[in-house]
Amino acid sequence: MRLTCPHCGERDLREFTYGGAALTRPEGDWSPIWDEYVHLRENPAGRSREFWQHGAGCSAWLVVERDTVTHDIHAVTEAGA
Numbered sequence: 001m002r003l004t005c006p007h008c009g010e011r012d013l014r015e016f017t018y019g020g021a022a023l024t025r026p027e028g029d030w031s032p033i034w035d036e037y038v039h040l041r042e043n044p045a046g047r048s049r050e051f052w053q054h055g056a057g058c059s060a061w062l063v064v065e066r067d068t069v070t071h072d073i074h075a076v077t078e079a080g081a
Helices: 032-039
Strands: 002-005 009-012 017-021 047-053 061-067 073-078
Touching: 002 061, 002 073
Parallel strands: none
Antiparallel strands: 002 009, 017 047, 047 061, 061 073
């Protein structure tokens, strides 16, 4: 699998480190919603958003939208952009 870094171009997956699912953090103070956010994650097959770091390159954090079944990459954007 290859990812296209917005700064470095297309690179091999070995240059990147998986950083977890790119989830939206709940608003407000501690509640059962936060407990679910921290402890109860689903692992659905299909399209997902994930954090990846280009550690062997520019060190940028990226949000990668990919299909977990086919590993097709649909989008790569810089995290926080």
